Amino acid sequence: MAKYLLLKHYRGDHDIAAEPLTSMDQWAPEEVSAHIQFMHDIAEEFRARGEFIGAEGLSPDGTFVRYDGEGRPPVTDGPFAETKDLIAGWMILDVDSEERAHEAAARLSSAPGPGGRPIKEWIEVRQIMAAPSTTD
Amino acid sequence: MDDLLRDLMPQVLAVLVRRGVDFAAAEDAVQEAAIEAVQRWPGERPDDPKAWLITVAGRKLIDARRAEGARRRREQRTHDEPPPGPTEQVDDTLLLLSRCCHPSLTPASAIALTLRAVGGLTTGQIATAFLVPEATMAQRISRAKRTIGGEQFGRPGDVCAVLRVLYLIFNEGFTGEIDLAAEAIRLTRQLAAATQDPEIDGLLALMLLHHARRAARRSATGELIPLADQDRALWDTRMIAEGVRILQAALATGRVGEYQAQAAIAALHDDATTVDETDWVQIVSWYDTLLALSSSPVVALNRAVAVGECDGPTTGLVALGEVDSELPRWHAAAAYLHERSGDVREAARLYAVAATRASSTLERDHLIKQAARLNSGAAQPLDQ
Numbered sequence: 001m002a003k004y005l006l007l008k009h010y011r012g013d014h015d016i017a018a019e020p021l022t023s024m025d026q027w028a029p030e031e032v033s034a035h036i037q038f039m040h041d042i043a044e045e046f047r048a049r050g051e052f053i054g055a056e057g058l059s060p061d062g063t064f065v066r067y068d069g070e071g072r073p074p075v076t077d078g079p080f081a082e083t084k085d086l087i088a089g090w091m092i093l094d095v096d097s098e099e100r101a102h103e104a105a106a107r108l109s110s111a112p113g114p115g116g117r118p119i120k121e122w123i124e125v126r127q128i129m130a131a132p133s134t135t136d
Numbered sequence: 137m138d139d140l141l142r143d144l145m146p147q148v149l150a151v152l153v154r155r156g157v158d159f160a161a162a163e164d165a166v167q168e169a170a171i172e173a174v175q176r177w178p179g180e181r182p183d184d185p186k187a188w189l190i191t192v193a194g195r196k197l198i199d200a201r202r203a204e205g206a207r208r209r210r211e212q213r214t215h216d217e218p219p220p221g222p223t224e225q226v227d228d229t230l231l232l233l234s235r236c237c238h239p240s241l242t243p244a245s246a247i248a249l250t251l252r253a254v255g256g257l258t259t260g261q262i263a264t265a266f267l268v269p270e271a272t273m274a275q276r277i278s279r280a281k282r283t284i285g286g287e288q289f290g291r292p293g294d295v296c297a298v299l300r301v302l303y304l305i306f307n308e309g310f311t312g313e314i315d316l317a318a319e320a321i322r323l324t325r326q327l328a329a330a331t332q333d334p335e336i337d338g339l340l341a342l343m344l345l346h347h348a349r350r351a352a353r354r355s356a357t358g359e360l361i362p363l364a365d366q367d368r369a370l371w372d373t374r375m376i377a378e379g380v381r382i383l384q385a386a387l388a389t390g391r392v393g394e395y396q397a398q399a400a401i402a403a404l405h406d407d408a409t410t411v412d413e414t415d416w417v418q419i420v421s422w423y424d425t426l427l428a429l430s431s432s433p434v435v436a437l438n439r440a441v442a443v444g445e446c447d448g449p450t451t452g453l454v455a456l457g458e459v460d461s462e463l464p465r466w467h468a469a470a471a472y473l474h475e476r477s478g479d480v481r482e483a484a485r486l487y488a489v490a491a492t493r494a495s496s497t498l499e500r501d502h503l504i505k506q507a508a509r510l511n512s513g514a515a516q517p518l519d520q
Contacts, residue, residue, distance in 0.1 A: 024504050
Protein backbone atom coordinates (compact mmCIF):
# COMPACT_ATOMS: atom_id res chain seq x y z
CA MET A 1 0.00 0.00 0.00
CA ALA A 2 1.14 3.54 -0.65
CA LYS A 3 -0.41 6.87 0.13
CA TYR A 4 -1.11 9.40 -2.60
CA LEU A 5 -2.06 13.05 -2.43
CA LEU A 6 -4.62 14.11 -5.03
CA LEU A 7 -4.69 17.86 -5.64
CA LYS A 8 -7.35 19.99 -7.27
CA HIS A 9 -6.21 23.42 -8.50
CA TYR A 10 -7.81 26.83 -8.79
CA ARG A 11 -6.91 28.89 -11.83
CA GLY A 12 -8.36 32.28 -12.59
CA ASP A 13 -8.60 31.43 -16.30
CA HIS A 14 -10.20 28.02 -15.72
CA ASP A 15 -7.67 26.22 -17.92
CA ILE A 16 -7.61 23.38 -15.44
CA ALA A 17 -9.78 21.12 -17.56
CA ALA A 18 -9.16 19.34 -20.84
CA GLU A 19 -12.08 21.25 -22.32
CA PRO A 20 -13.12 24.88 -21.70
CA LEU A 21 -14.92 25.20 -18.38
CA THR A 22 -17.17 27.98 -17.16
CA SER A 23 -17.06 28.94 -13.49
CA MET A 24 -19.57 27.19 -11.29
CA ASP A 25 -21.79 30.20 -10.61
CA GLN A 26 -22.62 30.16 -14.36
CA TRP A 27 -23.95 26.59 -14.26
CA ALA A 28 -27.60 25.68 -13.78
CA PRO A 29 -28.43 25.19 -10.08
CA GLU A 30 -29.19 21.48 -10.59
CA GLU A 31 -25.80 21.04 -12.30
CA VAL A 32 -24.13 22.56 -9.24
CA SER A 33 -26.11 20.22 -6.98
CA ALA A 34 -25.16 17.18 -9.07
CA HIS A 35 -21.47 18.14 -8.90
CA ILE A 36 -21.57 18.60 -5.13
CA GLN A 37 -23.43 15.31 -4.70
CA PHE A 38 -20.78 13.53 -6.81
CA MET A 39 -18.04 14.89 -4.55
CA HIS A 40 -19.83 13.56 -1.44
CA ASP A 41 -20.48 10.20 -3.08
CA ILE A 42 -16.93 9.71 -4.29
CA ALA A 43 -15.51 10.17 -0.80
CA GLU A 44 -17.94 7.46 0.36
CA GLU A 45 -16.90 5.26 -2.56
CA PHE A 46 -13.20 5.46 -1.60
CA ARG A 47 -14.08 4.98 2.07
CA ALA A 48 -16.05 1.83 1.24
CA ARG A 49 -13.00 0.48 -0.62
CA GLY A 50 -10.85 1.05 2.46
CA GLU A 51 -8.73 3.66 0.67
CA PHE A 52 -9.92 7.00 2.02
CA ILE A 53 -7.66 8.84 4.48
CA GLY A 54 -8.96 12.43 4.34
CA ALA A 55 -10.04 15.32 2.16
CA GLU A 56 -10.55 19.06 2.64
CA GLY A 57 -11.48 22.03 0.50
CA LEU A 58 -9.30 25.13 0.77
CA SER A 59 -10.33 28.76 0.69
CA PRO A 60 -9.11 30.54 -2.49
CA ASP A 61 -7.31 33.31 -0.60
CA GLY A 62 -3.70 32.27 -0.12
CA THR A 63 -0.78 34.16 1.40
CA PHE A 64 2.95 33.46 1.09
CA VAL A 65 4.83 33.87 4.37
CA ARG A 66 8.53 33.67 5.30
CA TYR A 67 10.90 34.17 8.22
CA ASP A 68 12.64 37.56 8.30
CA GLY A 69 15.09 37.22 11.17
CA GLU A 70 15.00 37.03 14.96
CA GLY A 71 12.46 39.30 16.61
CA ARG A 72 11.06 40.51 13.30
CA PRO A 73 7.50 39.87 12.19
CA PRO A 74 6.96 37.38 9.34
CA VAL A 75 7.10 38.77 5.81
CA THR A 76 3.90 38.18 3.88
CA ASP A 77 3.07 38.34 0.20
CA GLY A 78 -0.53 38.23 -0.95
CA PRO A 79 -3.31 37.32 -0.45
CA PHE A 80 -3.76 36.21 -4.03
CA ALA A 81 -7.34 35.53 -4.95
CA GLU A 82 -7.58 33.18 -7.92
CA THR A 83 -4.91 35.04 -9.87
CA LYS A 84 -2.25 32.40 -9.35
CA ASP A 85 -2.30 28.64 -9.50
CA LEU A 86 -3.56 27.75 -6.04
CA ILE A 87 -4.64 24.46 -4.54
CA ALA A 88 -8.43 24.25 -4.27
CA GLY A 89 -8.56 21.08 -2.27
CA TRP A 90 -6.83 17.82 -1.46
CA MET A 91 -7.62 14.18 -0.89
CA ILE A 92 -5.32 11.51 0.51
CA LEU A 93 -5.89 7.88 -0.46
CA ASP A 94 -4.07 4.75 0.62
CA VAL A 95 -4.04 2.47 -2.43
CA ASP A 96 -2.40 -0.72 -3.71
CA SER A 97 -0.55 0.77 -6.65
CA GLU A 98 0.25 3.87 -8.63
CA GLU A 99 -2.09 2.52 -11.28
CA ARG A 100 -4.96 2.50 -8.78
CA ALA A 101 -4.05 6.06 -7.67
CA HIS A 102 -4.34 7.18 -11.30
CA GLU A 103 -7.65 5.35 -11.68
CA ALA A 104 -9.01 7.08 -8.55
CA ALA A 105 -7.80 10.50 -9.76
CA ALA A 106 -9.49 9.93 -13.12
CA ARG A 107 -12.69 9.01 -11.29
CA LEU A 108 -12.43 12.29 -9.35
CA SER A 109 -11.87 14.15 -12.63
CA SER A 110 -15.05 12.65 -14.07
CA ALA A 111 -17.19 14.85 -11.77
CA PRO A 112 -20.18 16.19 -13.72
CA GLY A 113 -20.28 19.79 -14.95
CA PRO A 114 -22.58 21.72 -17.32
CA GLY A 115 -25.02 19.42 -19.07
CA GLY A 116 -23.95 16.59 -16.76
CA ARG A 117 -20.80 16.06 -18.87
CA PRO A 118 -17.58 15.11 -17.02
CA ILE A 119 -15.51 18.26 -16.47
CA LYS A 120 -12.23 16.35 -17.12
CA GLU A 121 -10.35 18.58 -14.70
CA TRP A 122 -6.62 17.85 -14.27
CA ILE A 123 -5.84 16.27 -10.91
CA GLU A 124 -2.24 16.37 -9.67
CA VAL A 125 -1.20 13.01 -8.18
CA ARG A 126 1.79 12.88 -5.80
CA GLN A 127 3.03 9.88 -3.89
CA ILE A 128 3.59 10.54 -0.19
CA MET A 129 7.01 9.44 1.04
CA ALA A 130 6.77 6.20 3.00
CA ALA A 131 8.43 5.20 6.28
CA PRO A 132 11.76 3.35 5.80
CA SER A 133 11.53 -0.37 5.25
CA THR A 134 12.02 -2.58 8.33
CA THR A 135 14.22 -5.03 6.39
CA ASP A 136 17.50 -4.45 4.53
CA MET B 137 -23.97 4.33 34.89
CA ASP B 138 -22.14 6.43 32.29
CA ASP B 139 -24.61 9.28 32.76
CA LEU B 140 -24.36 9.11 36.55
CA LEU B 141 -20.57 9.17 36.36
CA ARG B 142 -20.60 12.06 33.88
CA ASP B 143 -22.77 14.04 36.28
CA LEU B 144 -20.76 13.18 39.37
CA MET B 145 -17.21 13.55 38.04
CA PRO B 146 -17.27 17.35 37.71
CA GLN B 147 -18.97 17.64 41.10
CA VAL B 148 -16.24 15.56 42.73
CA LEU B 149 -13.57 17.51 40.89
CA ALA B 150 -15.12 20.76 42.13
CA VAL B 151 -15.09 19.51 45.72
CA LEU B 152 -11.37 18.70 45.49
CA VAL B 153 -10.55 21.99 43.76
CA ARG B 154 -12.53 23.94 46.35
CA ARG B 155 -10.55 22.22 49.06
CA GLY B 156 -7.38 23.59 47.51
CA VAL B 157 -6.08 20.57 45.60
CA ASP B 158 -4.02 21.36 42.49
CA PHE B 159 -6.35 21.26 39.47
CA ALA B 160 -4.30 18.90 37.29
CA ALA B 161 -3.70 16.44 40.15
CA ALA B 162 -7.39 16.55 41.13
CA GLU B 163 -8.48 15.92 37.53
CA ASP B 164 -6.18 12.89 37.23
CA ALA B 165 -7.42 11.53 40.57
CA VAL B 166 -11.07 11.89 39.52
CA GLN B 167 -10.37 10.10 36.23
CA GLU B 168 -8.74 7.21 38.10
CA ALA B 169 -11.58 7.06 40.60
CA ALA B 170 -14.03 6.88 37.70
CA ILE B 171 -12.10 3.99 36.16
CA GLU B 172 -12.31 2.16 39.48
CA ALA B 173 -16.04 2.90 39.68
CA VAL B 174 -16.58 1.38 36.24
CA GLN B 175 -14.83 -1.79 37.42
CA ARG B 176 -16.43 -2.10 40.85
CA TRP B 177 -19.91 -0.55 40.78
CA PRO B 178 -21.56 -3.27 38.69
CA GLY B 179 -20.71 -5.66 41.58
CA GLU B 180 -21.30 -3.45 44.62
CA ARG B 181 -23.01 -0.11 43.95
CA PRO B 182 -22.29 2.28 46.86
CA ASP B 183 -25.20 3.92 48.70
CA ASP B 184 -23.69 7.37 48.16
CA PRO B 185 -21.80 7.23 44.83
CA LYS B 186 -20.57 10.82 45.12
CA ALA B 187 -19.08 10.29 48.59
CA TRP B 188 -17.52 7.04 47.32
CA LEU B 189 -15.89 8.88 44.41
CA ILE B 190 -14.59 11.63 46.71
CA THR B 191 -13.05 9.05 49.05
CA VAL B 192 -11.47 7.06 46.24
CA ALA B 193 -10.22 10.19 44.44
CA GLY B 194 -8.72 11.36 47.73
CA ARG B 195 -6.95 8.01 48.06
CA LYS B 196 -5.67 8.30 44.48
CA LEU B 197 -4.26 11.73 45.29
CA ILE B 198 -2.36 10.30 48.23
CA ASP B 199 -1.10 7.42 46.08
CA ALA B 200 0.13 9.95 43.52
CA ARG B 201 1.90 11.91 46.22
CA ARG B 202 3.61 8.75 47.53
CA ALA B 203 4.90 8.03 44.07
CA GLU B 204 6.47 11.47 43.92
CA GLY B 205 8.98 10.68 46.61
CA ALA B 206 9.56 10.93 50.32
CA ARG B 207 10.56 14.57 50.54
CA ARG B 208 7.59 15.99 48.71
CA ARG B 209 5.33 13.51 50.49
CA ARG B 210 6.39 14.86 53.89
CA GLU B 211 5.83 18.42 52.77
CA GLN B 212 2.57 18.00 51.01
CA ARG B 213 0.62 15.17 52.57
CA THR B 214 -1.09 17.25 55.20
CA HIS B 215 -1.58 20.14 52.83
CA ASP B 216 -3.00 18.29 49.83
CA GLU B 217 -5.05 15.58 51.39
CA PRO B 218 -8.61 16.83 51.01
CA PRO B 219 -9.94 17.62 54.46
CA PRO B 220 -13.37 16.23 55.26
CA GLY B 221 -15.97 18.85 54.45
CA PRO B 222 -19.43 19.43 53.08
CA THR B 223 -20.08 17.86 49.67
CA GLU B 224 -23.22 19.79 48.73
CA GLN B 225 -23.23 21.35 45.29
CA VAL B 226 -23.21 25.02 46.24
CA ASP B 227 -21.69 27.03 43.42
CA ASP B 228 -19.31 24.29 42.39
CA THR B 229 -20.47 24.22 38.78
CA LEU B 230 -19.61 27.88 38.32
CA LEU B 231 -16.38 27.50 40.30
CA LEU B 232 -15.24 24.66 38.07
CA LEU B 233 -16.41 26.30 34.84
CA SER B 234 -14.75 29.60 35.62
CA ARG B 235 -11.50 27.71 36.19
CA CYS B 236 -11.78 25.89 32.88
CA CYS B 237 -12.72 29.13 31.09
CA HIS B 238 -10.03 31.22 32.76
CA PRO B 239 -9.07 34.30 30.68
CA SER B 240 -5.43 33.12 30.56
CA LEU B 241 -6.53 30.24 28.31
CA THR B 242 -7.09 30.50 24.56
CA PRO B 243 -10.67 29.72 23.48
CA ALA B 244 -9.60 26.37 21.97
CA SER B 245 -7.90 25.34 25.23
CA ALA B 246 -10.79 26.52 27.39
CA ILE B 247 -13.25 24.58 25.24
CA ALA B 248 -11.21 21.37 25.42
CA LEU B 249 -10.66 21.63 29.17
CA THR B 250 -14.33 22.41 29.83
CA LEU B 251 -15.51 19.42 27.83
CA ARG B 252 -13.05 17.16 29.60
CA ALA B 253 -13.24 18.39 33.21
CA VAL B 254 -16.87 19.52 33.40
CA GLY B 255 -18.45 17.69 30.47
CA GLY B 256 -16.78 14.42 31.40
CA LEU B 257 -16.00 13.61 27.74
CA THR B 258 -12.90 11.51 27.07
CA THR B 259 -9.91 13.05 25.29
CA GLY B 260 -10.67 10.74 22.36
CA GLN B 261 -14.24 12.00 22.07
CA ILE B 262 -13.13 15.65 22.19
CA ALA B 263 -10.47 14.94 19.55
CA THR B 264 -13.08 13.32 17.31
CA ALA B 265 -15.43 16.28 17.72
CA PHE B 266 -12.75 18.74 16.60
CA LEU B 267 -11.24 16.43 13.97
CA VAL B 268 -7.74 16.54 15.47
CA PRO B 269 -5.48 13.62 16.44
CA GLU B 270 -6.03 12.35 19.98
CA ALA B 271 -2.38 12.96 20.95
CA THR B 272 -2.73 16.62 19.90
CA MET B 273 -5.89 17.03 21.97
CA ALA B 274 -4.23 15.34 24.97
CA GLN B 275 -1.38 17.88 24.76
CA ARG B 276 -3.81 20.78 24.42
CA ILE B 277 -5.64 19.67 27.57
CA SER B 278 -2.52 19.08 29.63
CA ARG B 279 -1.07 22.45 28.57
CA ALA B 280 -4.33 24.08 29.63
CA LYS B 281 -4.19 22.32 33.00
CA ARG B 282 -0.61 23.52 33.48
CA THR B 283 -1.57 27.09 32.55
CA ILE B 284 -4.26 27.33 35.20
CA GLY B 285 -2.37 25.11 37.65
CA GLY B 286 -0.52 28.06 39.11
CA GLU B 287 -3.68 30.08 39.66
CA GLN B 288 -5.20 29.82 43.09
CA PHE B 289 -8.83 30.53 43.36
CA GLY B 290 -11.46 29.28 45.69
CA ARG B 291 -14.12 31.64 44.41
CA PRO B 292 -15.84 31.63 41.04
CA GLY B 293 -14.44 34.02 38.46
CA ASP B 294 -16.01 35.81 35.56
CA VAL B 295 -19.42 34.50 34.44
CA CYS B 296 -19.03 36.30 31.08
CA ALA B 297 -15.95 34.26 30.17
CA VAL B 298 -17.80 31.05 31.04
CA LEU B 299 -20.83 31.97 28.94
CA ARG B 300 -18.61 32.86 25.99
CA VAL B 301 -16.94 29.42 26.07
CA LEU B 302 -20.26 27.60 26.44
CA TYR B 303 -21.65 29.51 23.44
CA LEU B 304 -18.54 28.64 21.39
CA ILE B 305 -19.07 24.96 22.25
CA PHE B 306 -22.72 25.26 21.19
CA ASN B 307 -21.71 26.80 17.87
CA GLU B 308 -19.36 23.89 17.12
CA GLY B 309 -22.58 21.96 16.64
CA PHE B 310 -22.49 18.42 15.48
CA THR B 311 -19.65 16.80 13.54
CA GLY B 312 -21.14 13.36 13.26
CA GLU B 313 -20.26 11.50 16.44
CA ILE B 314 -20.18 13.97 19.30
CA ASP B 315 -23.09 16.37 19.68
CA LEU B 316 -21.39 19.45 21.07
CA ALA B 317 -24.52 21.61 20.81
CA ALA B 318 -26.41 19.19 23.07
CA GLU B 319 -23.42 19.04 25.40
CA ALA B 320 -23.31 22.86 25.63
CA ILE B 321 -27.02 22.90 26.48
CA ARG B 322 -26.49 20.25 29.18
CA LEU B 323 -23.66 22.26 30.77
CA THR B 324 -25.54 25.57 30.56
CA ARG B 325 -28.56 23.91 32.13
CA GLN B 326 -26.39 22.71 35.03
CA LEU B 327 -24.94 26.19 35.46
CA ALA B 328 -28.39 27.81 35.33
CA ALA B 329 -29.63 25.44 38.01
CA ALA B 330 -26.69 26.28 40.30
CA THR B 331 -26.34 30.04 39.78
CA GLN B 332 -28.92 32.83 39.61
CA ASP B 333 -28.06 35.14 36.73
CA PRO B 334 -30.46 36.30 33.99
CA GLU B 335 -27.68 36.16 31.38
CA ILE B 336 -27.05 32.46 32.10
CA ASP B 337 -30.78 31.89 31.57
CA GLY B 338 -30.60 34.12 28.48
CA LEU B 339 -27.85 31.94 27.00
CA LEU B 340 -29.76 28.75 27.81
CA ALA B 341 -32.88 30.19 26.14
CA LEU B 342 -30.83 31.29 23.11
CA MET B 343 -29.38 27.78 22.70
CA LEU B 344 -32.78 26.10 23.02
CA LEU B 345 -34.44 28.52 20.59
CA HIS B 346 -31.75 27.82 17.96
CA HIS B 347 -31.44 24.12 18.66
CA ALA B 348 -35.20 23.74 18.15
CA ARG B 349 -34.73 24.50 14.43
CA ARG B 350 -31.95 21.99 13.87
CA ALA B 351 -34.00 19.35 12.03
CA ALA B 352 -35.07 21.98 9.48
CA ARG B 353 -31.62 23.42 8.87
CA ARG B 354 -30.35 20.77 6.41
CA SER B 355 -31.95 19.13 3.39
CA ALA B 356 -32.11 15.34 3.01
CA THR B 357 -28.90 15.57 0.95
CA GLY B 358 -27.18 17.67 3.60
CA GLU B 359 -27.49 21.09 1.97
CA LEU B 360 -27.92 24.23 4.04
CA ILE B 361 -31.48 25.61 4.25
CA PRO B 362 -31.71 29.27 5.30
CA LEU B 363 -34.24 30.29 7.95
CA ALA B 364 -36.68 31.77 5.43
CA ASP B 365 -36.90 28.50 3.46
CA GLN B 366 -37.09 26.08 6.38
CA ASP B 367 -40.03 23.71 6.87
CA ARG B 368 -41.29 25.14 10.15
CA ALA B 369 -43.30 22.00 10.88
CA LEU B 370 -39.92 20.39 11.64
CA TRP B 371 -39.17 22.85 14.44
CA ASP B 372 -39.28 21.42 17.96
CA THR B 373 -42.22 23.30 19.50
CA ARG B 374 -41.64 21.91 23.01
CA MET B 375 -38.07 23.14 23.00
CA ILE B 376 -39.24 26.54 21.72
CA ALA B 377 -41.83 26.75 24.51
CA GLU B 378 -39.18 25.95 27.10
CA GLY B 379 -36.80 28.54 25.63
CA VAL B 380 -39.50 31.21 25.62
CA ARG B 381 -40.47 30.43 29.23
CA ILE B 382 -36.86 30.68 30.42
CA LEU B 383 -36.34 33.89 28.44
CA GLN B 384 -39.48 35.55 29.82
CA ALA B 385 -38.42 34.80 33.39
CA ALA B 386 -34.96 36.23 32.67
CA LEU B 387 -36.35 39.40 31.06
CA ALA B 388 -38.68 39.87 34.04
CA THR B 389 -35.63 40.55 36.25
CA GLY B 390 -35.18 43.81 34.32
CA ARG B 391 -31.46 43.15 33.86
CA VAL B 392 -31.26 42.74 30.11
CA GLY B 393 -28.00 41.54 28.56
CA GLU B 394 -26.62 40.43 25.20
CA TYR B 395 -27.69 36.80 25.45
CA GLN B 396 -31.23 37.71 26.48
CA ALA B 397 -31.46 40.15 23.55
CA GLN B 398 -30.18 37.53 21.09
CA ALA B 399 -32.60 35.00 22.55
CA ALA B 400 -35.44 37.50 22.10
CA ILE B 401 -34.59 37.77 18.39
CA ALA B 402 -34.47 33.97 18.08
CA ALA B 403 -37.82 33.74 19.89
CA LEU B 404 -39.43 36.20 17.47
CA HIS B 405 -38.28 34.06 14.52
CA ASP B 406 -39.50 30.88 16.23
CA ASP B 407 -42.82 32.54 16.95
CA ALA B 408 -43.70 33.06 13.27
CA THR B 409 -45.57 30.13 11.73
CA THR B 410 -44.63 31.40 8.25
CA VAL B 411 -41.74 33.65 7.27
CA ASP B 412 -44.22 36.39 6.27
CA GLU B 413 -45.54 36.52 9.83
CA THR B 414 -42.12 37.45 11.20
CA ASP B 415 -42.32 40.53 13.42
CA TRP B 416 -39.42 42.44 11.84
CA VAL B 417 -40.26 45.70 13.67
CA GLN B 418 -39.67 44.04 17.03
CA ILE B 419 -36.60 42.23 15.70
CA VAL B 420 -35.01 45.52 14.57
CA SER B 421 -35.82 47.04 17.95
CA TRP B 422 -34.03 44.13 19.71
CA TYR B 423 -31.06 44.61 17.36
CA ASP B 424 -30.98 48.25 18.49
CA THR B 425 -30.91 47.07 22.11
CA LEU B 426 -28.17 44.57 21.28
CA LEU B 427 -26.12 47.21 19.47
CA ALA B 428 -26.40 49.52 22.49
CA LEU B 429 -25.14 46.67 24.70
CA SER B 430 -22.28 45.43 22.54
CA SER B 431 -21.62 47.70 19.50
CA SER B 432 -20.47 44.58 17.64
CA PRO B 433 -20.05 44.91 13.84
CA VAL B 434 -21.61 41.44 13.39
CA VAL B 435 -24.73 42.67 15.15
CA ALA B 436 -24.76 45.76 12.93
CA LEU B 437 -24.60 43.48 9.86
CA ASN B 438 -27.51 41.32 11.03
CA ARG B 439 -29.43 44.44 11.93
CA ALA B 440 -29.01 45.77 8.37
CA VAL B 441 -30.63 42.61 6.98
CA ALA B 442 -33.51 42.96 9.46
CA VAL B 443 -33.89 46.63 8.48
CA GLY B 444 -34.11 45.46 4.86
CA GLU B 445 -37.04 43.21 5.78
CA CYS B 446 -38.68 45.93 7.84
CA ASP B 447 -38.21 49.11 5.79
CA GLY B 448 -37.31 47.68 2.36
CA PRO B 449 -34.05 46.54 0.75
CA THR B 450 -32.89 50.05 -0.22
CA THR B 451 -32.92 51.17 3.42
CA GLY B 452 -31.27 47.86 4.36
CA LEU B 453 -28.47 48.50 1.86
CA VAL B 454 -27.91 51.97 3.33
CA ALA B 455 -27.57 50.39 6.79
CA LEU B 456 -25.26 47.70 5.37
CA GLY B 457 -23.13 50.40 3.74
CA GLU B 458 -22.20 51.62 7.21
CA VAL B 459 -20.80 48.18 8.12
CA ASP B 460 -17.23 47.09 7.28
CA SER B 461 -17.41 45.09 4.03
CA GLU B 462 -14.51 42.88 5.14
CA LEU B 463 -16.76 41.18 7.70
CA PRO B 464 -17.61 37.53 7.08
CA ARG B 465 -21.06 37.22 5.42
CA TRP B 466 -21.12 40.91 4.36
CA HIS B 467 -21.22 39.98 0.67
CA ALA B 468 -23.90 37.35 1.27
CA ALA B 469 -26.05 39.94 3.06
CA ALA B 470 -25.46 42.49 0.28
CA ALA B 471 -26.34 39.88 -2.37
CA TYR B 472 -29.58 39.05 -0.58
CA LEU B 473 -30.62 42.70 -0.26
CA HIS B 474 -29.75 43.42 -3.93
CA GLU B 475 -31.86 40.47 -5.01
CA ARG B 476 -34.76 41.77 -2.90
CA SER B 477 -34.38 45.16 -4.55
CA GLY B 478 -34.63 43.51 -7.99
CA ASP B 479 -30.99 43.96 -9.04
CA VAL B 480 -30.49 40.32 -9.99
CA ARG B 481 -27.22 40.81 -11.88
CA GLU B 482 -25.47 42.56 -8.97
CA ALA B 483 -26.93 40.01 -6.55
CA ALA B 484 -25.49 37.12 -8.60
CA ARG B 485 -22.07 38.79 -8.73
CA LEU B 486 -22.11 39.34 -4.95
CA TYR B 487 -23.20 35.76 -4.23
CA ALA B 488 -20.23 34.52 -6.29
CA VAL B 489 -17.86 36.79 -4.32
CA ALA B 490 -19.47 35.66 -1.06
CA ALA B 491 -18.83 32.02 -2.07
CA THR B 492 -15.09 32.66 -2.37
CA ARG B 493 -15.13 34.09 1.15
CA ALA B 494 -17.16 31.35 2.80
CA SER B 495 -15.52 29.58 5.71
CA SER B 496 -17.26 26.22 5.26
CA THR B 497 -17.90 24.10 2.19
CA LEU B 498 -21.56 23.87 3.16
CA GLU B 499 -21.90 27.66 3.14
CA ARG B 500 -19.82 27.95 -0.05
CA ASP B 501 -21.98 25.41 -1.88
CA HIS B 502 -25.13 27.22 -0.78
CA LEU B 503 -23.83 30.59 -2.03
CA ILE B 504 -22.62 29.20 -5.37
CA LYS B 505 -26.06 27.73 -5.89
CA GLN B 506 -27.66 31.11 -5.15
CA ALA B 507 -25.41 32.69 -7.81
CA ALA B 508 -26.16 29.87 -10.24
CA ARG B 509 -29.90 30.24 -9.63
CA LEU B 510 -29.79 33.96 -10.52
CA ASN B 511 -27.38 33.54 -13.46
CA SER B 512 -29.41 30.73 -15.03
CA GLY B 513 -32.16 33.26 -15.68
CA ALA B 514 -34.79 30.74 -14.63
CA ALA B 515 -34.84 32.44 -11.27
CA GLN B 516 -38.15 33.54 -9.86
CA PRO B 517 -37.77 36.94 -8.21
CA LEU B 518 -38.08 36.77 -4.43
CA ASP B 519 -41.36 37.95 -2.94
CA GLN B 520 -41.28 41.67 -2.38
